[in-house]
Amino acid sequence: MMDRHGVPAHPNNFIIWYAFVADRDPELTKAINGVLRAGQKFSDDVCADLYERFFGTSQHEAELRAVGQRIENAVAQVLAYLSTANQGAAQYGEALVSFSGELNRDPAPNDLGDLIRGILDETKSMIEVNRQLEERLENSSGEIARLREDLDQLKREATTDALTGLANRKLFDVALREAALEGEEDRSFLSLLMIDIDFFKQFNDSHGHMLGDQVLKLVARTIQDSVKGKDTAARYGGEEFAVILPGTRLIEAIAVADTIRRNVASRKVLNRRTNQVLGQVTLSIGVAEYEFGESLGAFVHRADEALYMAKREGRNRVISQTELRGTQALDFEP
Template sequence: MTFTDPVDIAAHCARAAMGMMDRYGVPAHPNNFIVWYAFVADRDPELTKAINGILRSGQKFTDTICGELHERFFGMSQHEAELRAVGKRIEDAVARVMEYLSTASQGAIQYGNALENFSGELDCPTPGPELGVLVKSILDETKVMIEVNRQLEERLETSSGEIARLREDLDQLKREATTDALTGLANRKLFDISLRESALESEEERKFLSLLMIDIDFFKQFNDSHGHMLGDQVLKLVARTIQDCIKGKDTAARYGGEEFAIILPDTRLKDGVAVAETVRRQVAGRKVLNRRTGQVLGQVTLSVGVAEYEFGETLGAFVHRADEALYLAKRQGRNHVSSQDDLTTTNVIEFEDI
């Protein structure tokens, strides 16, 4: 994202950003400033929605949350730099292999030419001593070719091993770039990619597609009461439970903060609601325990919204509908699952009441 605001507007946005950062206790370092400048300048609707959601929930802008906002909306520069570096090393290793092969090819051509010359000389009547010299020359050329091939084999073996290691590094970096470090689920970047691919497949093959948006109830109060370390344990618990409840091509992701999402390909709305109920019951049936003290800290519950993809709609509209169902679940008392059908029913009731 680039900023090309006129000087007066830029100055106004900068002052407003610094003011809001001070108000909400956000450390004034460059990454945070970029996020809040973009927020007050209203540059990205998704960023605006994310920050407004955090403000509504009353959460504190911890270093973790600030880092997630910057990573989500302004790229993962460290991962990208590492990926580019490993990619460049692979290119260099492949270039060396091509150079080795080129050298070997030239050597083979020279050896072939030498054999042709020797063959021509052998066709001529040759005295005994000169024949010995000719045979020695052939043997010398053959020894040179054998040594060239031996060196080539060693170099190719070394380069192949290096390329294999670099590919492993590249795969690891790709996994890290698309995985949430705390929970091990897909991160927001991979969620966006998976949702786009699933929607495309749904369109092309005319298959159902459902989306679950999940939020941990009263997570801020739990954090404030028991601290962020135990809060992180709750996030891990919920993530493990969600992962245990899905299968096959389903994708579970940490959407941001205490919010999760599940993409369910080839799944219609009623089946998506069934998955949501399973996740909700599984989490609600567990108690949070402080392992150090043995104290039971209470029950964790979830609110879940479920939507089904409509062919031709934007992904933003799809996610928004699942979000609206999630907010409805919270309004209905939390520890609850609502679907887009409930939104329609609610709208009809409100209209009739009017």
């Protein structure tokens, strides 16, 4: 099958297609079938996107483990420094006890001088131990701070789409699950927008991937500017986006969706190098409201069905789940 569709013989691609043929992940199956229906080629970029979306956690996990190990090593080093300092303090304490005992015996003047010189030497040694400890702890503190920054960066990278800066599919799944649980507990509303860029494949084919990436960034920025608070804007995959709206009723979510649609449609795509206006970008958006007790898969599917209906109805529009009732769900062919 890989040969039939011109998929490069790469280890990551074998992972993708083995899982596809084995039907291990419904979302992966849906994504690959979408590419097949669209007649899109399985280029290196397409394959890399599929791998990152469905199997890309292993690299991040390895990096997280590496940073975690470095943090453990740094902490172990700090404990070793403290142990050395404690030994020095114990020795100094024993020297003071010995000095006090000798003083109680009323030593001769010559012996007293030797005792004082001895305790001064011990004091100097203790001061040096404390100085070294302070220096080492300062260095270790800086190293741990740097490692913490690395860890935070890795966490951001693991949950952020590199191109658009929005939450990636992994974070979307986590955020949706948490929002649904919170909604169940509080009996609060939860709505979902599924967003797709109209005719994006044609735009990419006509103007190239670089300008296509700029369109994705433009849409992502507009979506991000239109949400707030606990809302989560995510790149769902390819040219599809999603917005999770906790505490938001269906009618309010429709208004948010239409604001996003109008804001994107009001902008023109410009080739800055040539100042050529390349046209208008429009969005089709499906809106659904969570029903307590339903599966998240059914919730997402309902929003998806509304999105596909928006496509069938002519694009550049918002369709909610209420408009699905009484209609037969059909697959959308781009």
